[in-house]
Amino acid sequence: MFIEQAFKAKTDWWRYLIGMIIVFIAWQIIGGLPLMAAIILEMGPEIFTMTESSDMMKVLQTLDSNVAFFLLLLMFAVGLGALLLVIRLLHQQPLVEATTSRKKVDWGRFFFGFGIIAVFTIVATIIDYNLRPEDFLWNFDLVPFLILAAIAVIMVPLQTSFEEYLFRGYLMQGLGIMAGNKWFPLIVTSVLFGSLHLWNPEVEKLGYVIMIYYIGTGLLLGIMTLMDEGLELALGFHFGNNLIGALLITADWTAFQTHSILKDVSEPTAGFDIIVPVLIVYPIFLFLMAKTYRWTNWKERLFGRVTRPESINYSEEI
Template sequence: MYIEQLQKYKLNLLSYLPIPLAFLGLMAYNYVATKGADTDAMLEEMIAKMGANTAFFILVAPLALMFGIVLFYNKYIQNNTTRILTTSRPKIDWNRIFFSFFIWSIITIITTLISYYSAPSDFVWNFKPKEFIIFFVLALLLIPFQTSFEEYLFRGHMMQGLGLATKTKWIPLFLTSILFGIMHIANPEVEKLGMIIMVYYIGTGLFLGILTLMDDGMELALGFHAANNLVGALLVTSDWSAFQTHSVLKDVSEPNASFQIFIPVLIVFPILLFIFAKKYNWNNWKEKLFGKVKPYQLEELESIGK
């Protein structure tokens, strides 16, 4: 019902185009403008001049601001509500958000500890109390909005719009996953590890899309994405990552594209899907992921509150 519920409202399909086209155009411009440039040196120069916390704010704040733009557009241009953009439930389920955030935070902390103790020479202690506290506050204020922007754009605005336009679920699922991966193509990790890292980015987008369609809402995706970026940024940084921060640890190992890139996509994400499926009693996977967006009778749609 996550996509189907929109049939209750007379939404102009063309109204779904401006925000994705503007954002993807901005990403394309950024990729072309930085192609061939030494982005690592540019970032190092920015950090040297302004400090890591200021550089972090400059890089993340615009994406956090875009979250507000998406919500404003949804409410005042499309005459929609945040609830409908988020979930098919009568109200946003914060317990789902916190559960997803908690479980992925724990997994992230455990895997970081395993990496640290199995190869301590790959890390250096990076903790500076004053700088870390400032970064912690900035990260807590900005990263949840940054990740929410990406979720509301890809799993919300774009997935619902494509679902209404194509009357399918698999097209928005796969297309938003691919576009989510392409959004990261200008990240320093791609330059260091090669295009193979796109398997991880696209795979993550696919995982988040499956969460959204199977659970009939974005709550689990919102919690996971926030935990992934926030906890990850607080724990570990490196000289070749998109976020270079005052984290607890710094990864000083030589980056390489190994089988570890595939572990989340092939092993961890399927396990998480199994856990969520058991907890929230998911069923009818084929219909929810590959079925058509069927027209609902008026009385069925009227039962969904706006």
């Protein structure tokens, strides 16, 4: 009932249009002002002549990586604040109903989602490091790393929560109500989530084939949300993926340049490394979650109709 409970809020189509405009302005314009100010102070007016994403990456690399990391994440934090206000004030929906179909947030699910990806990422990195030590440099520097860790622990959950509440919460519920089914919001939010990463330097480095990974990840998170009737697993999983990734390993061609423990200096290729997570690893994650939380009725939860439950009183005066 995760999508259906949004009927208790105000769900007029124009509210979603206005809400998305407000969120976009807060996220990309207001949230981006500190980063733009820092770049202008560093580079001067020539910044306005740069159009390629590779040029922008070079500009970001002129800033201290911890400063750039913080300012990038600050954009998402501002966006999250705006999104939560839109949900609460414009749609008059309690935050818990934008988070889960349960009466309260299940933090056990959050930490399960966090743990499953954190353990996998750490183990996979250790194995990769031992198989290909020549592809990694020891990048650890205590003081910058501790600053990075402090920034990451505070700011990364704001970044990942913004993306989850926007795509798997706000838009999943809104599109589900408008379309009257569950498969449409699942597909659309997955594609939109993948498209959000189009301007990442990884796309320029590896090509558009990496969009399989980004859209596949969006699909994974969307399936988690619909099958589990809430955002908790997706919130924890996304946070764990980005936090451990930021602290553990970096590379010159990735979106987040950090003072991580390791630096990957290998030449990346778009092929097997992209297909394996989507077609093999992700289904294993879903299998483990399904067994843990006893998911059933997959067809209905992923492809069923979205209708107004009779137990909900629908009123424009809510």
